[in-house]
Amino acid sequence: MDRRQFLKWGSFLTVSVAAAGCGGGSDSSDSGSQRQLAAGQGFGLGVASGDPRPDSIILWTRVDGGDGAASLSVTVQLSDKADFSNLLVNQALSADPGWDYTVRHKVTGLASATTYYYRFLTGKTVSATGRTKTAPAAGTPLSQLKFAYITCQDWSVNHWGAFDEIVQLDLDFVMHVGDYIYETVGAGFQTGNNETRHPPLTLPNGTKRADGAIYATTLADYRYLYKSYRADPRIQAVHANFPVISIWDDHEFSDDCWQDRQVYYPGDDSAPQTPRRRSANQAWFEYTPADVQLDLANPSFQNIQIYRSFAFGNLATLVMTDQRLYRSDHIIPETAVPDTGLANLGSRYFVPKAALAQAEAAKMASTGGNLLNVSILGTAQRAWWQQQMQGAATTWKLWGNEVSLLRMGVDGTMAVASLLEQGLSAALAQNFGLNLSAAQQQQLTGALYQDLLAADTSGATPVLSYANTQPLLAGFSGGAISAGVFAASVKPVLNGNLPPSMLLNQYILNADQWDGYNAERKALMAFLKGNGIGNVVGITGDIHAFFAGQVYDDFDAASPTPVMVDLVTAGISSNSFFSYFKNVVDTVPAFAKAAPLIYQTVNGQTVNTFTGTLQTFNPWLKYADTDAQGYAVVTLTPGKLSCAFHKMAKLANGVAPSPATASVKTVEVLAGTPAVNVL
Structure with missing residues (x-):
């Protein structure tokens, strides 16, 4: 290998061209200077590969033993034989302190759809052997592609038993759709059961919040988190066995972030956090085997671009987008809503739908009607996304999409009417011996809904006349529940169960995802629909729940049209979507009477009603499990996409269960139809 075959890029990505007959010794042009470097002490964080293309792969490791000043010697070897009897790469490199002794090496000139083996050497120490695989050549007919996708692997809660299962699978690659690390330690959502093999983390610097949580602030903090997470041998095994295609979400920098802004408190995003954001960028770059430059x-x-695309024969194009670095501020600022004790309620979570739409329209009007201030992708990335989708010459177009495209809303007025009906029907049976039929219960819900719509909501609690409910009950009871009886015995029951007026509204549950950027979502769906681009499937994480559903051209239209499908995996370990909303109704008085929409207590056990509530108000959610951890496995053929959601069993006495999977739910998407079939 001569100098034309070996390059070193300024952002510490070295490159070599595979060539047969490299032999057993180093043939690097840098071998002279290499002999001047001290050897390291090993490879405690294992090895990894990423970004498989038909002719190249990225290889990664970190060399232990550096003093923070001098570089260390390391050699990378790659072979098409598991015993390394035929070396294709035997390249001397250096592990430098400026990059925390991590090594990222790109090998080009490889054969497509081929398994390779690689390892690193420093002194007399040899790393574990990694196995990787290149992508099939563009246009190659493929009968199948299989991959797992994962997200949200919080070190501090639950368990990582999923990795023991993933490593046993026969996969072409693994996708990580963000939240590889969590920037906080000791946050409220990180309390609870945790496996004993994950000791508490202590950031070297960090900044303490008022709630006691400490968040990563410096480059040393972010590096510490990656090193801690990668020290677990289970995640090392996944990296060593499969190439991983990664994108970040928010926690690689800061929860619910946008650009270089953090949003821990109302007004927190008024000042940029540029040094912190740059530190997060650099640490991700150092510890991720991705074919990008910093x-x-x-x-x-x-100062980094991580959105990129991949092609796998004639079967699939994978478009990975960055939904944090270019996104606009959340449509409703945190400072514009009442303080409930949770800074994100009313702005990012449980947001009034009409207020959100009005705020978005006002922002668009301020820039001449464009998407400049209401975008997740940003102008340049959105144009790139359109080019990738329109130019894809494959059957399937997969979108590595961090936050869900699915509408998740609740009609608070209808939900309250349903809750009032349930309580009233039980009271009528007990106090009047009046057992309503299912049809009568439905009529009663409708009457209560109309009365709630007509209520005076100017005060903290709504005032109802019950002009529809009272006559209906009089008819059901043959006149026994007269106006006087209703006023004396029924109205007090209803009034006692009325929630605050603020709940009588239509709500978007999560405005940090695409529901909060509805205009851009509609523009993207219009582009797909207008250009006849089909077989588009979102591969999504972030929300700590399993979802499978259809994405419509306009969720608010009278007759919306499905355009694509979104498949959302739960987090590997992070606390569930359900647990967040349970905490809201348990701790925020204004939402306390909405608790039955989230959970009920039956015989001392918590029963999740949140999943059912979501599916009632969002019929496009064909499958949902809001209280889950796990991962997803996709099997792709020319005729269909099959996705198996693996739900994890609970932690037991601080030990990950074996087997880790408690249940599997499979959904299918048939080619040519943006629909989900639940098996």
């Missing part, structure tokens, strides 16, 4: 000479926080 420009430290660029003083901006946008």
Whole structure:
């Protein structure tokens, strides 16, 4: 290998071209200087590969034993034989302190759809052997592609038993759709059961919040988190066995972030956190085997581009987008809503739908009707996404999409009417011996809904006349429940169960995902629909729940049309979507009477009603499990996409269960139809 075959890029990505007959010794042009470097002490974080293309792969490791000042010697070897009897790469490198002794090496000139083996050497120490695989060549007919996708692997809660299962699968690659690390330690959502093999983390620097949580602030903090997470041998095994295609979400920098802004408190995002964002960028770059470059000479926080695409024969195009670095501020600022004790309620979570739409329209009007201030992708990335989708010459177009595209809303007025009906029907049976039929219960819900719509909501609690409910009950009871009886015996029951007026509204549950950027979602769906681009499937994480559903051109239209499908996996370990909303109704008085929409207590056990509530108000959610941890496995053929959601069993006495999977639910998407079939 001569100098034309070996390059070193400024952002510490070295490159070599595979060539047969490299032999057993180093043939690096840098071998002279290499002999001047001290050897390291090993490879405690294992090895990894990523970004498989038909002719290249990225290889990664970290060399132990550095003193923070001098570089260490390391050699990378790659072979098409498991015993390394035929070396294709035997390249001497250096592990430098400026990059925390991590090594990212790109090998080009490889054969497509081929398994390779790689390892690293420093002194007399040899790393574990990694196995990787290149992508099939563009246009190659494929009968099948199989991959797992994962997200949200919080070190501090639940367990990582999923990785023991994933490593046993026969996969072409693994996708990670974000939240590889969590930037906080000791946050409220990180309390609860945790496996004993994950000791508490202590950031070297960190910044303490008022609630006691400490968040990563410096490059040393973020590096510490990656090193801690990668020290677990189970995640090392996944990296060693499969190439991983990764994108970040928010926690690689800051929860619910946008650009270089953090949003822990109302008004927290008024000042940029550029040094912190740049530190997060650099640590992700150092510890992720991705074929991207970081420009430290660029003083901006946008000094890295991680959105990129991949093709797998004639079967699939994979488009990975970055939904944090270019996104606009959340449509409703945290400072614009009442303080409930939870800074994100009313702005990012449980947001009034009409207020959100009005705020979005006002922002668009301020820039001449464009998407400049209401975008997740940003102008340049959105144009790139359109080019990738329109130019894809494959059957399937997969979108590596961090936050869900599915509408998740609740009609608070109808939900309250349903709750009032349930309580009233039980009271009528007990106090009047009046047992309503299912049809009568439905009529009663409708009457209560109309009365709630007509209520005076100017005060903290709504005032109802019950002009529809009282006559209906009089008819059901043959006149026994007269106006006087209703006023004396029924109205007090109803009034006692009325929630605050604020709940009588239509709500978007999560405005940090695409529901909060509805105009851009509609624009993207219009592009797909207008250009006849089909077989588009979102591969999504973030929300700590399993969902499978249809994405419509306009969820608010009278007759919306499905355009694509979104498949959302639960987090590997992070606390569930259900647990967040249970905490809201348990701790925020204004939402206390909405608790039955989230859970009920039956014989001392908590019963999740949140999943049913979501599916009632969002019929496009064909499958949902809001209280889950797990991962997803996709099997792709020319005729269909099959996705198996693996739900994890609970932690037992601090030990991950074996087997880790408690149940599997499979959904299918047939080619040519944006629909979900639940098996």
